[in-house]
Each structure stands twice: as C-alpha cells, then as structure tokens.
Amino acid sequence: MKTFDYDAIRLLPKKSVLKSRREADTSVTLGNHTFKIPVMPANMATVIDENLAEWLSSRGYFYVMHRFQPETRFDFVKQIQAKGLIASISLGITDDEYQLIDQFKANDVSPEYITIDVAHGHSDYVIKMIKYIKANLPETFLIVGNLGTPEAVVDIEAAGADATKVGIGPGKACITKDKTGFGTNGWQLAAIAQCAQVATKPIIADGGIRHNGDIAKSIRFGATMVMIGSMFAGHDETPGDIIEENGQTYKAYYGSASASAAQKGHDHNVEGRSLMVEYKGSIQGTLTAMQEDIQSAISYAGGRDLNSLKTVDYVILTE
C-alpha cells in the first residue's frame, strides 16, 4: 500500500485562465446548501460554541456545533433556525441520544445537518443510530465519522450516511496511535485517497491540516470539505481565556477524548491531550487568508473553481 501525507505532496501548476485570483470561486455545496469555503471548524469544545456557530452561519460558512453540552442542543436548533440560519449539530450514540431524535421528531424540528461524532465510526452501534436518524429525520443531511478505511466508507454509506468523515488519529491533540496502535496518523492524505476511490458521497477530511495548502491537497485526493481543529483554536471568537506566559499569548486546545474533557463527560479511554495554541486575534483574518490561499491554488490548477483542483498532477517527495 502506497502511503504519504500532506508534507510529501506538491501539486503541479497548469496554465492559468484567471486575470485575478479574486475571480476564483471557492464555494462548495454540501447537501442543500452552498458555503463560502470547503472548510469547517472542528466540533470540539475549544474550537466552537453557540456564538461562533451563529457568527459562522450568518456569514456563509459551514459549522458543526459540538455535542458536549448535550442538554442545550434542542433549544440551540430552534433558536438558530428562528434566525433563518442553518442548524448543524453533533450526536453520539448512547441511549440518551435517541431521546434527542425523538424530541426533534415530536416537535417537528429537523436540524439541517447532524454529524454522528465518535472515535470509531465503523461500528454496529453507529449503523443503528444512522438508521434511526434516517427513519425519524429524513430531511436532515447526515455526516458520519470518524472512519479510516474504504471498507468503513462502503458500510457507512450503505447504512444511509449522506457524507463520511475520514481521519482516525491525525489530529494535533490526538494520541490514538500511541495509545492503541491504530489510525491514519502519518498517512492521512493517502487514507483520504483510498476512501475516495470507493466513496459515492462526499468525504470530509478530518485532522492533520497544518497549512492552508493542505486544504487544496485534500480536495485533490478526494475530499469535498475539510474539518480543522488546531488552526481554528486560539481566536477571539473561539472558546477559552487568553493565557499569557513569558510575554506570549495563548489559548487552550484540548482533545475531545482528553483528560481535560473529563468535565464534559469524557473520563475514560483517554485518547487526547491538551496543548496551548498561539493567540491569533479575530477568526475572520484566518478565514479570509484560507479563502485567498484556496483562490491562489485554483489559479495554479488552471481553473476557475474547486473542481480544477481534483485533477492536477502531483509529485510525492521521497525524502
């Protein structure tokens, strides 16, 4: 099996047809909605909260709210939809989560997007939850993760997922490979490529994005969108206080399965760690830079939109 990761790939330029990079269209459609860029902040407690979800949605960005304040999700969906915005929440697979689906159905409320968010998404119990959501909230677009193999993508699509999320252990706050020996850490981009070969529905590349150019690389190898944690943590709008240490400013970023997540209910099978990320100011600056860099990538690809990235040639650096 040929393996490679983001750092080993260089995409090869083609003749540009654009007068200006501003002409390049970075929009992406997922389900019934179109978003400004093919990027979503990770559904983690140190990356997104309800305020940021509203901020992103009102500006045309996709988001996935995390599931670590479970009791707030029903009201969140109602409130954000009352403002004419898209509701996009996460669910686990425990018995309580079925009650939330029942509550939505009983009140005739359908979130536009639900993400089933568990570490090992290729599971009989995830399949059971997919079938329950599809039977009770058929209008909702269902993203399911996380997966790491083509077999998982085939099974989870067959169960009814509308999109799959690929990435077991490549995240910056992740220690899955050290704790269990499993995962796509170190070869995440090749795992995306393998999964994309069998996928018939969109794939979201999740974890391991360290540079804006990794977004274009993800799309080249088959992703429709990318989920990003650490690069979004540390902004004014992301949760947590600014910490000053030795004249530098930081914010905390911790894994959803880390010991720091214990207060939010994760107190066993630790597979995440806590770290500090540099404080970066407003998130708008980061989002704008991402969009500009994707526009430049489209120009290098010789096209006008994200589709042009899907067929560019590339080299794999061997050293």
Ligand SMILES: NC(=O)C1=CN([C@@H]2O[C@H](COP(=O)(O)OP(=O)(O)OC[C@H]3O[C@@H](n4cnc5c(N)ncnc54)[C@H](OP(=O)(O)O)[C@@H]3O)[C@@H](O)[C@H]2O)C=CC1
């Ligand atoms: N992308 C990644 O690589 C990873 C992401 N995470 C993130 O951490 C958060 C917590 O994840 P998770 O631990 O799944 O959440 P939860 O513990 O909330 O849910 C997972 C459910 O599946 C059961 N389960 C059975 N086998 C496994 C397995 N191998 N790994 C995990 N659960 C299993 C768990 O039961 P029981 O707990 O009794 O075993 C639990 O009921 C999520 O947000 C997830 O995305 C965590 C690790 C890796």
Ligand SMILES: Nc1nc2c(ncn2[C@@H]2O[C@H](COP(=O)(O)O)[C@@H](O)[C@H]2O)c(=O)[nH]1
């Ligand atoms: N193995 C673990 N993975 C985790 C944990 N919490 C979140 N995650 C995953 O990381 C990505 C974000 O990755 P990044 O490289 O952009 O920082 C996130 O979307 C989850 O899939 C965890 O505790 N353990």
